[in-house]
Amino acid sequence: MKRVYVNEKWCLGCHLCEYYCAFAGSNxxxxxxxxxxxxxxxxxxxxxxxxxxxxxxxxxxxxPLCVKACITGALTKNDGVxxxxxxxxxxxxxxxxxxxxxAISPSAxxxxxxxxxxxxxxxxxxxxxxxxxNGAIVFEERGAPT
Amino acid sequence: xxxxxxxxxxxxxxxVEGIRRVDPHGKITVLTSEPYHTYSRPLISYWLLGKTDEExxxxxxxxxxxxxxxxxxxxxxxxxxxxxxxCVVTADGGTLSYDRLLLxxxxxxxxxxxxxxxxxxxxxxxxxxxxxxxxxxxxGTGARVLIVGAGLxxxxxxxxxxxxxxxVCVDLAPRVLSSILDDESAGMVxxxxxxxxxxxxxxxxxxxxxxxxxxxxxGKVIEFDLLVLAVGVRPNTELLQGIADIRRxxxxxxxxxxxxxxxxxxxxxxQSFDVSAGQSKVMALLPNAYMQGETAGIxxxxxxxxxxxxxxxxxxxxxxxxxxxxGSYIGETYTETDKKNYKKLFYSDNCLNGYILVGNVExxxxxxxxxxxxxxxxxxxxxxxxxxxxxxAFTGEDRRKKLxxxxxxx
Numbered sequence: 001m002k003r004v005y006v007n008e009k010w011c012l013g014c015h016l017c018e019y020y021c022a023f024a025g026s027n028x029x030x031x032x033x034x035x036x037x038x039x040x041x042x043x044x045x046x047x048x049x050x051x052x053x054x055x056x057x058x059x060x061x062x063x064p065l066c067v068k069a070c071i072t073g074a075l076t077k078n079d080g081v082x083x084x085x086x087x088x089x090x091x092x093x094x095x096x097x098x099x100x101x102x103a104i105s106p107s108a109x110x111x112x113x114x115x116x117x118x119x120x121x122x123x124x125x126x127x128x129x130x131x132x133x134n135g136a137i138v139f140e141e142r143g144a145p146t
Numbered sequence: 147x148x149x150x151x152x153x154x155x156x157x158x159x160x161x162v163e164g165i166r167r168v169d170p171h172g173k174i175t176v177l178t179s180e181p182y183h184t185y186s187r188p189l190i191s192y193w194l195l196g197k198t199d200e201e202x203x204x205x206x207x208x209x210x211x212x213x214x215x216x217x218x219x220x221x222x223x224x225x226x227x228x229x230x231x232x233c234v235v236t237a238d239g240g241t242l243s244y245d246r247l248l249l250x251x252x253x254x255x256x257x258x259x260x261x262x263x264x265x266x267x268x269x270x271x272x273x274x275x276x277x278x279x280x281x282x283x284x285x286g287t288g289a290r291v292l293i294v295g296a297g298l299x300x301x302x303x304x305x306x307x308x309x310x311x312x313x314v315c316v317d318l319a320p321r322v323l324s325s326i327l328d329d330e331s332a333g334m335v336x337x338x339x340x341x342x343x344x345x346x347x348x349x350x351x352x353x354x355x356x357x358x359x360x361x362x363x364x365g366k367v368i369e370f371d372l373l374v375l376a377v378g379v380r381p382n383t384e385l386l387q388g389i390a391d392i393r394r395x396x397x398x399x400x401x402x403x404x405x406x407x408x409x410x411x412x413x414x415x416x417q418s419f420d421v422s423a424g425q426s427k428v429m430a431l432l433p434n435a436y437m438q439g440e441t442a443g444i445x446x447x448x449x450x451x452x453x454x455x456x457x458x459x460x461x462x463x464x465x466x467x468x469x470x471x472x473g474s475y476i477g478e479t480y481t482e483t484d485k486k487n488y489k490k491l492f493y494s495d496n497c498l499n500g501y502i503l504v505g506n507v508e509x510x511x512x513x514x515x516x517x518x519x520x521x522x523x524x525x526x527x528x529x530x531x532x533x534x535x536x537x538x539a540f541t542g543e544d545r546r547k548k549l550x551x552x553x554x555x556x
Contacts (some may be wrong), residue, residue: 005549006549008545049530049536052542059549063454065433065511068160069432071156071186071188071432072205073206087202088202092462093468096508096510096511097459097472097511098433098511099511100512100548101511102510102512102537
């Protein structure tokens with residue numbers, strides 16, 4: 001199962017991955033138009049402090065606490081990918097309460113949002129990986145964390 | 147192997163999924179007194195608000211029982227467990243034999259013996275879909291609703307009714323959500339609820355009811371049309387009375403075994419070890435119920451898992467204000483507060499014991515993991531993580547372990 005991994009030594013902290021992620025979810029053609037003056041809610045987020053930066057996105061855990069804890073059944077794991085059914089999500093934030101990576105976040109859409117490896121946007125490779133200018137984000141097989 | 151599961155909510159569903167991870171063939175029967183497909187109980191307040199419907203309330207898809215090869219006996223109440231003969235007796239006189247039994251019977255609303263309660267014409271509890279339907283049908287526009295209890299259930303009910311009814315909440319405690327908030331955060335939440343038109347009578351007790359009036363200890367009289375009792379819940383332990391060790395709840399170990407071999411228990415009807423407090427507790431919350439059910443199921447089927455220890459933890463929100471809390475409020479504190487946000491962390495002996503977050507709750511799960519895993523705080527930058535929950539506070543090596551994947555492992 002391929003996942004998104006980040007090499008923090010190569011991360012520039014440019015936040016482009018966040019914009020590519022938000023753009024991938026926007027279903028629009030032009031990134032500038034899609035994201036201008038929009039407060040983005042990406043599924044990948046940069047942490048930065050003291051000269052270190054790295055991106056964090058869903059680990060698609062082998063034993064996913066978010067899926068187990070979800071009160072509605074909106075979060076499910078199929079073929080190794082954890083996805084959210086936004087119609088069922090009621091924004092209770094139980095998944096935010098329990099994700100040990102801080103990889104699920106609120107959105108403006110009335111449902112939480114998270115990395116779904118771009119399987120819904122049908123671009124083949126995740127957009128954050130495609131858009132990273134320094135090759136710091138990779139999409140490869142390493143096995144899921146517990 | 148024959149499995150019988152009493153209960154069709156989160157713990158029962160968790161057990162089905164746990165059993166099927168290990169045993170694809172055993173015969174699973176799920177018993178529930180309710181006539182429904184498994185549904186999410188906490189959604190009843192969203193249902194009352196009109197934010198969800200019965201279709202979307204289903205906790206699992208329509209094909210859940212067929213896909214997991216489960217016989218669902220809905221509308222079938224279990225009335226007795228015969229542990230010697232290994233069978234469950236149902237209200238219709240049937241018996242179901244088992245090799246492994248799971249009690250996932252949940253909890254019930256506590257109804258204290260208030261004076262004059264029998265004279266109240268329209269009174270409700272708020273635990274089940276039927277409760278919500280009855281309340282939803284009874285509440286007319288402009289109805290005056292008195293809710294006794296300003297805890298999780300009482301306040302979610304208040305929110306659910308707020309668009310239609312005028313709501314007054316009475317509670318013995320001096321603050322709202324007294325089991326999960328401190329004075330300051332409770333004050334924030336109370337003001338937020340009051341701004342939505344809900345009013346409170348705190349540090350107050352109902353002395354008696356008479357028809358559609360309540361007399362408080364203070365002498366104040368409150369008139370109402372509908373009464374909701376949300377004083378508390380009690381674990382449904384009766385079926386294992388005299389069979390397994392019961393204190394407040396059915397006592398279970400980390401594998402969700404009761405003191406009786408062959409009988410497991412999970413969810414609201416149990417009590418188990420709370421690592422954040424160092425003692426056994428009832429932690430009747432949906433995530434715990436699911437995870438205990440799953441752990442029980444895996445062990446019932448002969449598998450092995452460490453399981454994920456239950457923890458007091460709450461995700462609750464009202465009118466867009468989110469509150470996340472976890473663990474126990476023990477030790478020294480770190481506090482950050484402004485008009486809209488509140489954060490308090492509790493720590494001692496090199497461990498984070500618990501936290502309260504109101505407003506900005508992003509990445510709270512990083513704190514929850516510190517509490518649950520008893521992460522030694524001297525292995526990370528505690529000052530940084532207090533300010534901002536993040537993986538940044540961990541050492542580079544720990545971060546690589548967390549984010550780098552397990553190279554070479556499938």
